[in-house]
Amino acid sequence: MTLWENSVLGRHDRKEYAGGLGALAIKKIKALAARLIRDFDVRARNVSVDASTLSGGNQQKLILARELEDDPVLLIAHQPTRGLDVGAIEFVWTQLLEQKGAGRAVLLISAELDEIYELSDRILTLYEGKITGEFHPDVAPDVIGLAMTGGRRGDEAVR
Amino acid sequence: MPLLDLGAAVAIGLRYFTIIYLTGLGGLFSERSGIVNIGLEGMMIIGTVMGAWGTLEYGPVAGLVIGAAGGLGLGLVHALATVTFRVDHIVSGVVINVVAVGLARFLAQTFFGQATQSDPSIPHFDKFDVPLLSQLPLGLGRAFEAMSPVVPAAFLLTIPILFVLNKTRFGLRLRSAGENPGRDPSRRCACSSASLRRRHDLGSVGGAGGGLPRDRGERALPRRPDAGTGIHRAGGSDPRQLEAGVVDARCSVVRIRSGGSAEAQRRAPVISVLPEQFIRMIPYVVTMIAIAGFVGRVQPPAAAGRVRRRGGSL
Amino acid sequence: MSARTITPTPTRSPWVELIGGQALALGGAFLFAALVGALIIRAYGVSPLEVYRIIWVYSSSELSDFARVLANATPLIFSGLAVAVAFKAGLFNIGVEGQYIVAMLTASMAALGLDFLPSALLLPAVVLNGMLGGALWALIPGLLKVRTGAHEVVTTIMMNGIALSLVAWALLDPLKSSEQGLVDLRTDIFTTKALVPTIATSLGLEEQIPGSVHLTWLFPLALLSCALVWFLLFRTRLGYEIRAIGSSSGSAEAGGISIRSLQLKAFVISGALGGLVGLNNLLGDRGYLGHNYEIGLGFAGITVAFLGRNHPLGIALAAILLGMLARGQEGIAVTFELPSETLIILEGILILSVVIAYEMVRRGLARRRQRAVRAEERAISTEGAEDAPA
Incomplete structure (x- = not known):
């Protein structure tokens, strides 16, 4: 196409x-x-x-452009930077932060912990289909790691 | 005379079973490696002509091997097209069927001269009575009298094939290639093996195959030019997630039914409450129902029929 | 194509590259096939050049020869279009074979049953009934695919088998001619009102084109179908959605396209086109449905579609090419001591090499274009986009 x-x-x-x-x-x-x-x-x-x-970065830009065209209330970004080069990652990140700044809800799903720390206001971990924890981005990575793999330290969550 | 001669019906069923089963095994290997093989039909046809010629020249065993080699040759063409050149599997298969028909006539004329209208008569394996089974009551025993050794050989082939598929490195690679070629692109490998079935009801010859690992082979199982059967087989082998044994059971059921119908038509017109044409539809309908998952959900390998390519559109 | 809204950069246009690449692929493939064919022909002690000349002579020297070629091409165009429409949706319609066989049956039923209608109504009714039969026969595997996930390749092949038996039964029983002493199994002969006239009779060209050439008005209809299918696929919303699911079902679904309903629609359209395949044989030639109707046209459609790159224009050209080869086969049979099957083999080699050559060119082009686009991405910064109209 x-x-x-x-x-x-x-x-x-x-x-x-x-x-x-x-x-x-x-x-x-x-x-x-x-x-x-x-x-x-x-x-x-x-x-x-x-x-x-x-290139992958330009494809992703095109998708972002397409999806943002309609002024969505909620933006779900699933692995938005997978396979992109540094410049393109920078662009996508900036865009997502801009969207947040414009008052849109952004749900970021990512396997990149760095990306999550960089962009998120709240971090939720999932294990076997259930939410196992909710954290503030200043939480230590090992706490998140534990929650992601099913460990029970959910009490450290910032409510 | 009984309404339906059970022994004869089973005998015919077994004979068809052998052809279809061998072809099905061919389908099994290629489908498991993620290659759809519509060209089975053409491979059967070429195997038949080559096998007939080999048998005439060198005897039944050589005929078997030569027939298998014929199927193997077309299998290699299919493999070259689909794997190396990434031609669509269906296109390649259809083309192979087209070419095979022409090539078969061409070869038949070359081998047997102009008189291709009648089949040359061909020496066949010594037939034998299966011990014990041929003693079965109710006329069933007759099904196991004077049987070509190829029929039980086809049955027994199940064991090594199950072993190769499930217990060897090659089998594992084959299956993983079918599920996810991206993981293991160099090994969209496959098996080459072929087999054959010879002309006419008279002499039946089954086939055996030779593996050709590492090479990007394919698999082929040819048979006498009987339109539709090879393709039917490709259809029947679609329950490829099932193990060979189950495929075996399913297609023998299908075949015994239609074998029985052919026999019924010949012997006992009494039973044709249903027009014969409708009886002929039964195997197709059964297969469709099976595929549609009413009998049991069957899942083809994830990447079956997909030409591997990098990228793709957005 | 409509006007491009952005001025292309002065480098070679992708269209030139595309067309050049395709021409290169076609030329290479033809050459390769001709060489392999030459080896086979040589083995029979016949001059390959002479054989190729005869193919050309037999298919183009007189108006009637070319008419024969177009008559051969007519069903192949429909069949290729049927395959292509399904393929664009990511579906394989291997069942065109069964669809046109059933369509011949339903068309015959209309021709026999509605013979009281005037020609202006009867003929369209017969043709539409054929399309309906084809669509219906495609609907079943379509539904099975959509509802149960049954793979359409397998189910359509099964439907082909069922179609053969169904027609065999219909000829034996319900539609069997009541005439006495018939050798062949067939229906009653249709009223001439139900037949498609040949172009020669309509245009008064009987002297140049003898009656044995069945070039009927179905050929223009086939060309019209090409145009309509092109419009459908590349200009309409339905076609857009069909191509979207064929090119990436995941993205299409995310874009709100219902894959299932689209697949079903594509299958039905494909079947309706498939229903037209057998009509030239039925209404332009025989005038009855007999047990020896022409088979294999559906499978030929697959090769036509792929030779023609699944594009309507390519399909028309590919069908004409195969029509030429079929005509050439007749010429070879009367001229040489050469099995006419040689040409079938030649045809197969040609198709395989064309498909392979296209694939190689496609890969080469994609690589080049990717490199070019990447280079441009680097070169054009924001000012490149200013070419665009506001």
Whole structure:
């Protein structure tokens, strides 16, 4: 799928992007894509390139741009920086913090402890499908490690 | 005469079973390694012609091996296409079937001359009566009289195959390649093994296979040109999560039914309350029901049929 | 394509690379297949060049030859489109074979049962009934896939087997002709109102194109179908969703697309197109359904779809190419002491090498493009995006 096709995924069924005969309003979608890649600094030759040819960082930027376009109340970011280079990670982090600053709820799911410490206000650990602890980000990593692996020190949680 | 000659029905069932089972084992290996093999049909066809020629020239045992080699050859083409060149499995399989039909006629003309309309008669294995089983009452014993040694050989093949699949390093790699090729890309390996079935009801020859580890082989099991059976087999082997033994049971049930139907049609038109064509649908319907999970949920290997590629679109 | 909204950078356009790459792949594959074919032909003591010349002569020297080629291509276009639509949704419709066989049956039922209708109504009714039959036959594996997860490759193959038996039964019993002394099993002969006229009769070209050439108005319909399928896939919302689930079902689902309902729709569309495959044989040639109807067109569709890169235009061209080879086979049979099966083998080698060549070019291009895009990412900073209209 091209970049413009990707940029409309999830809102392709809206009236504003519908042409006649069940067709898509391609011009409008391309304009949307052009705006998104400009606002989020997605580096691509044009909106008709295959999205799969972008680097991981630019793909992630595109996704962020697409998902933030609608002003969501809640943003769920699942492993948003996995496989990205340092520059792209920086960008994603900044974006997520900006979203938080703009008053959106951000749920970050990550296997990177550093990332979690860097971005979170509250940290929840899960073990076997249950929340085993809730912590403040100044908690020591070994406490979190223990809670993640099912250990019982939940009383240290900051309520 | 009884309404349905049980012994004859079972005998026919067993004969079909051998063909289908061997092909099914071929399917088992390729599916387990994550390669969908629609080309089984073509591999059977080539194995038949090659096997018939080998038998004529060098005797039944050599025929078996040569037939297996024929299937193996096409299996290698499939492997080369799907593994090395990442051609879609289905496309490659379909093409192999197309090529096999042409190639089989071509080879038959080359081997046996212009008279391809009639099958050349071919020497076959000495038949034997299975001890004990041939004494069974109710006419059932007749099913085990004058049996080709290939039939029990196919049965016995289950044991080494289960062993290879579950107890050897090769088997483990094969299975892991099927579940997650990304983990082990170099070993989207596979087994090569082939087998064959020869022309016509007269002489039956089953097959055996030779492994070809490390090489990116595939597996093939050919048979006489009987449209649909190979493909059917590929279908039947889809319960590939099940162990070989279960596959064995399932396809023998399917086959005995349709074998029985062919026999019923020949011997006792009395029982055709149902038109014969509907009886012929039964194995397909049974397979569909089985696949649809009413009999038991079956899960193909996670990566079956997927061409491995890096990346992908967003 | 509509106008690009962003000015491309002065480097070579990706389109040029794409088309150039594809041409390279096609040329290489043809050459390879021709060489392998030459070896086989040589082994029979026949000159390969002469054989290839005969294929060309037989398929293009006269208007009627080319008409034969297009007649051969007609069912293959429908069949290739049917496979492609399903494939775009990430589904394999191996069951086009069964779908068109059943469609021939349902179309025959309409042709026989509705023969009181005037031609202007009867013919569309017959064709639609065929499409309906194909769609229905595809609906079953579609439902099984969506409801139980049964793999469509297996179920469609089973449906093919069932279709064969179903038609065999229909010819033996309910639809069997009442005429006495028939050697072949077949239905009654359809009224001529139900038949698709050939282009030659409609345009008064009978002198150039003899009646034995069954190039009917179904061929233009096939081309029209190509255009419609293109529009469906690349311009409509439905097509967008179909391609989205085919390209990444996870992202599509996250984007709010219902995978199941889309897969079902794709399967039904595919089946309806598949229903058209057998109609040229049925309504343009025979005029009845007999036990010796043409088989294998559904499987041929798979090769057509992949030769044509699952793109409607490519499918039309691939179908015409296979039509030429089929015509060439006739020429070879009468000209040389060469088994005509040679061409089937040649066809198989050609398809495999084309598919492989495409794959190699695709990989090479992807690598190049990736490198180019990465380089650009570094080069274009924010000013690159200013090309975009506000």
